[in-house]
Amino acid sequence: MTTLIKNGRVIDPASKTDEVRDILVENGIIKSVEKNIDAAADHVIDAEGYMVMPGLIDLHVHFREPGFEHKETIRTGARAAARGGFTTVCCMPNTKPVIDSVDMIKMVIDKAKEVTDINVLPIAAITAGQDGEYITDFEKLKENGAIAVSEDGKSVMNARVARQAMRLAAQVGIPVFAHCEDKNLVARGVMNAGEKAKELGFYGIMNAVEDVIVARDILLAKNTGAQLHLCHCSTQDSVRMVKLAKEEGLNVTAEVAPHHFTLTEDDIHSDDANFKMNPPLRSRADVETLKGGLKDDVMDVIATDHAPHHKTEKERSFTEAPFGITGLETSVSLTMTELVKTGILTPMQMAEKMSYNPAKIIGIDKGTLLPGKTADITIIDPEAEYVINSDRFASMGKNTPFNGRKVYGQVRYTIVNGRVVYSNKNGSECIIDKDVPKV
Ligand code: DOR
Numbered sequence: 001m002t003t004l005i006k007n008g009r010v011i012d013p014a015s016k017t018d019e020v021r022d023i024l025v026e027n028g029i030i031k032s033v034e035k036n037i038d039a040a041a042d043h044v045i046d047a048e049g050y051m052v053m054p055g056l057i058d059l060h061v062h063f064r065e066p067g068f069e070h071k072e073t074i075r076t077g078a079r080a081a082a083r084g085g086f087t088t089v090c091c092m093p094n095t096k097p098v099i100d101s102v103d104m105i106k107m108v109i110d111k112a113k114e115v116t117d118i119n120v121l122p123i124a125a126i127t128a129g130q131d132g133e134y135i136t137d138f139e140k141l142k143e144n145g146a147i148a149v150s151e152d153g154k155s156v157m158n159a160r161v162a163r164q165a166m167r168l169a170a171q172v173g174i175p176v177f178a179h180c181e182d183k184n185l186v187a188r189g190v191m192n193a194g195e196k197a198k199e200l201g202f203y204g205i206m207n208a209v210e211d212v213i214v215a216r217d218i219l220l221a222k223n224t225g226a227q228l229h230l231c232h233c234s235t236q237d238s239v240r241m242v243k244l245a246k247e248e249g250l251n252v253t254a255e256v257a258p259h260h261f262t263l264t265e266d267d268i269h270s271d272d273a274n275f276k277m278n279p280p281l282r283s284r285a286d287v288e289t290l291k292g293g294l295k296d297d298v299m300d301v302i303a304t305d306h307a308p309h310h311k312t313e314k315e316r317s318f319t320e321a322p323f324g325i326t327g328l329e330t331s332v333s334l335t336m337t338e339l340v341k342t343g344i345l346t347p348m349q350m351a352e353k354m355s356y357n358p359a360k361i362i363g364i365d366k367g368t369l370l371p372g373k374t375a376d377i378t379i380i381d382p383e384a385e386y387v388i389n390s391d392r393f394a395s396m397g398k399n400t401p402f403n404g405r406k407v408y409g410q411v412r413y414t415i416v417n418g419r420v421v422y423s424n425k426n427g428s429e430c431i432i433d434k435d436v437p438k439v
Pocket residue numbers: 062094152153154179276277278279305307308322323324325
């Protein structure tokens with residue numbers, strides 16, 4: 001089985017290539033990347049005018065299986081990934097039961113293999129049941145396929161437990177993905193603390209809620225030698241602290257979610273829970289600093305924090321509804337529109353932050369288009385202009401603040417292991433599910 005991708009703008013951070021090239025894929029492997037490849041192929045993709053990137057990797061998604069299948073399943077989440085241009089996703093452990101055991105890790109891996117071609121890599125909980133007390137068996141979890149440990153959804157509040165976890169993570173060589181939120185400081189907050197919260201009459205979430213745990217975790221990473229990845233950074237001081245940590249040579253990386261660089265608290269005009277997420281939409285000054293951090297490569301990764309919830313849950317008031325928005329199917333176009341089209345990021349930096357750096361952080365042999373590597377490839381039309389329509393989402397979660405927003409940059413093909421799993425050409429869209437052998 002061979003596929004020839006013709007005349008695309010190939011953007012590969014590993015070889016610093018940003019040139020028009022052809023790519024020949026043979027049996028799921030990138031065979032060659034050259035000018036004018038003149039080979040016969042089973043399948044030819046005309047990529048003229050398109051950007052061809054290493055398959056996008058999202059370090060932070062919530063697929064709700066098991067326990068909350070009314071919000072999302074591994075199958076529907078993976079379909080959303082394909083539609084969003086993601087070939088690999090890392091799913092958070094705040095399911096029910098929590099992914100805190102080898103059996104649960106195996107269950108996610110087996111289920112994913114059964115239902116999708118997308119690479120679904122599980123993240124294990126730091127403590128049993130995410131209860132913050134008893135640290136899970138990092139070594140066994142890693143051996144069985146956990147690519148990171150995280151308490152996402154909340155922080156490990158006890159600093160002694162957090163330190164011990166980082167010490168063990170450093171020993172085992174598994175990254176710690178930190179959701180930074182001081183449970184006591186956040187109190188009853190639901191949106192950014194400030195004038196806007198006052199105007200709408202909601203309890204606020206101060207920047208300090210995030211900042212004190214970012215500071216603590218960076219210091220604990222220094223104390224233990226752990227590899228620390230900071231999830232969904234939303235504040236100016238987070239960016240400053242990540243910069244300092246890097247200047248000290250610590251093994252610290254950080255991600256920003258598209259909603260945090262696209263929207264501010266001032267975009268919330270009414271009691272609409274599609275604008276409710278954790279951390280919350282921040283001030284203009286925070287957003288500008290996040291963008292600066294991305295531009296200067298202080299911030300390494302763009303990750304979605306894809307957090308689908310059921311319609312009935314998000315129809316509730318801002319105070320009552322759960323935190324979180326879907327992200328997989330809007331990430332490419334928001335990044336293109338807000339960061340690439342505006343000149344804040346080069347396409348190369350986009351490929352770094354959405355594929356190359358994520359692969360490095362979790363230590364997988366992906367995120368590049370070098371010959372010999374697995375053919376995970378994302379093809380994007382940078383000029384296509386369209387209006388986001390949540391009815392078309394493959395995700396079960398329609399909870400987005402971006403419905404009706406005009407954006408640029410549309411995914412044309414998502415290719416995993418040499419197989420097209422999503423295509424959108426000439427107005428015709430197709431998610432190609434895994435071939436399930438007939439019994
Ligand atoms: O907005 C969020 N939603 N933030 C989180 O940390 C958790 C997530 C979820 O699981 O819904």
